[in-house]
Amino acid sequence: MSIQMINSMDFEEFIDILGNIIENCPLIAATIWSQRPFKDLTDLKKHVFDFIEALPQSDEETESQSSWHRNNPNKGKEGILRCHPDIAGREFEQGTLTPQSQREQREAGLSDLSLEERRRLGHLNSAYKTRFGFPFVIAARLSDKATILKELERRLKNQPAQELSTALEEVLKICHLRLEDIRQSLEDPAKL
Amino acid sequence: MSIQMINSMDFEEFIDILGNIIENCPLIAATIWSQRPFKDLTDLKKHVFDFIEALPQSDEETESQSSWHRNNPNKGKEGILRCHPDIAGREFEQGTLTPQSQREQREAGLSDLSLEERRRLGHLNSAYKTRFGFPFVIAARLSDKATILKELERRLKNQPAQELSTALEEVLKICHLRLEDIRQSLEDPAKL
Numbered sequence: 001m002s003i004q005m006i007n008s009m010d011f012e013e014f015i016d017i018l019g020n021i022i023e024n025c026p027l028i029a030a031t032i033w034s035q036r037p038f039k040d041l042t043d044l045k046k047h048v049f050d051f052i053e054a055l056p057q058s059d060e061e062t063e064s065q066s067s068w069h070r071n072n073p074n075k076g077k078e079g080i081l082r083c084h085p086d087i088a089g090r091e092f093e094q095g096t097l098t099p100q101s102q103r104e105q106r107e108a109g110l111s112d113l114s115l116e117e118r119r120r121l122g123h124l125n126s127a128y129k130t131r132f133g134f135p136f137v138i139a140a141r142l143s144d145k146a147t148i149l150k151e152l153e154r155r156l157k158n159q160p161a162q163e164l165s166t167a168l169e170e171v172l173k174i175c176h177l178r179l180e181d182i183r184q185s186l187e188d189p190a191k192l
Numbered sequence: 193m194s195i196q197m198i199n200s201m202d203f204e205e206f207i208d209i210l211g212n213i214i215e216n217c218p219l220i221a222a223t224i225w226s227q228r229p230f231k232d233l234t235d236l237k238k239h240v241f242d243f244i245e246a247l248p249q250s251d252e253e254t255e256s257q258s259s260w261h262r263n264n265p266n267k268g269k270e271g272i273l274r275c276h277p278d279i280a281g282r283e284f285e286q287g288t289l290t291p292q293s294q295r296e297q298r299e300a301g302l303s304d305l306s307l308e309e310r311r312r313l314g315h316l317n318s319a320y321k322t323r324f325g326f327p328f329v330i331a332a333r334l335s336d337k338a339t340i341l342k343e344l345e346r347r348l349k350n351q352p353a354q355e356l357s358t359a360l361e362e363v364l365k366i367c368h369l370r371l372e373d374i375r376q377s378l379e380d381p382a383k384l
Contacts, residue, residue, distance in 0.1 A: 011274050011325060025219050031247075031271030034325070051268075055223075076243075079223030082203050133203060133226070 002186035006044070007037040020098050021178045022048065022171060024083035041179055048175060052080060052168070081134035081167050086125050087148060088113060100178055108140035108148060117145065124152045131156065132163055139173035194378035198236070199229040212290050213370045214240065214363060216275035233371055240367060244272060244360070273326035273359050278317050279340060280305060292370055300332035300340060309337065316344045323348065324355055331365035 009017070011033045019026035028051050038044040055076025084101075088110040091097050097105070105111070113121065128136045136152050143151070155163055201209070203225045211218035220243050230236040247268025276293075280302040283289050289297070297303070305313065320328045328344050335343070347355055 010321075012321075015274060026275050027217050027219055027268065027271050030274035031268045033274065034267040034270060075226040076219065076223045078226060079219050082207060082222035082225065083218050129202075129204075 002183045003038055003040050003044070005186050009033075017182060018179075020100055021175045021182075022052075022080060022083075023085070023098060023101060023174065025080060028052070041183060045172075045175065045179065049172065052077065052171075055079070077164060077168060078134050080171060081137055081164075084135055084137045084171070086135050087138065087140065087152070088118065088121050089125065100181075104140040104174070104177075108143055109145045110140065110148070113145060117149065121149060121152070124149070124156060128152060128156050132160055132167075134167065137167045137170045137174075139170050139177065141177055142173065194375045195230055195232050195236070197378050201225075209374060210371075212292055213367045213374075214244075214272060214275075215277070215290060215293060215366065217272060220244070233375060237364075237367065237371065241364065244269065244363075247271070269356060269360060270326050272363060273329055273356075276327055276329045276363070278327050279330065279332065279344070280310065280313050281317065292373075296332045296366070296369075300335055301337045302332065302340070305337060309341065313341060313344070316341070316348060320344060320348050324352055324359075326359065329359045329362045329366075331362050331369065333369055334365065 006014070006018070011030065014033045015026055015029050018029040020029075022028045028048055031051055032044070032047040035047050038047070085091050085097050088105060092102065092105050092110065095102060125136055136155070138148055138151060140148065155166060158166065198206070198210070203222065206225045207218055207221050210221040212221075214220045220240055223243055224236070224239040227239050230239070277283050277289050280297060284294065284297050284302065287294060317328055328347070330340055330343060332340065347358060350358060
């Protein structure tokens, strides 16, 4: 039922409603709109994943900087991660995240950190960004503050290629949950 | 001078400052950050253009829907256009555009439309979106309201492939002007 409503949207409605299924990347919804009609939400998700998959990724470990520079005009997967906010960062505290992120971080209990937890998270977030060149992304709604801290500490030790793929899996989990919310709100508008 | 400042930015600063050089597509700045150091702004712009060029585009006129569907997982160039706002649309009137777009449309005299101009623009915008599946994009700062109306009327008659390429040229002109503003503000912070 909701897929028919989605398939009948013009691009403006589509971007209004689905523009943030990948955080701060309305380009993705704006692009896959051309692929309607979608069979179902799984099919729609597949187009999102295909878009992300089609974004070139450099392999700095095996190529020299100069050949990489020539052969890989962009590193879109890391770009997608960089469009995500810090976990419990300043924007979350100021309430200026996208509504979806604000809610997800709040529901994970991140508005309820002790001074010590806040300090530790700030320190780990910044070590993570220095090491990988993108912020720590996790599907906060599937987690809680203790697990988030533990995961951040654990993933900080990953190799860069492994961590890029772990982080992208989290992006896809977030996308899945946001699509579920959209499905529910289309089927029962009173819920939103 | 400003290119050294840009090259020394971490990804968060870079996205803060350059995130909107392509309207509502921070993914592009977030991606090309990996390609630092840039030789100069022309080199930086080349990376933006390469990113856009690397986004697949379908050719519906020569391929069947099903083969297109399989072979072209995304139509990113049209997606970029769809991230742009209407010229003198509701968001402009409400002042909720990005600061850059708001200023560009204001400076083109679009806050100063007669009732008849507003009606005509609304009608043409909507005919354009129906015909092409993306909004009318023009580098407003290089134009004025009379020329914008004339251009919208003229481009509405273009063939879709021709119009896609015309519209993307406008995106690149806008990007160029926004980068010039950034350069000036970095060299003389008092200007912003």
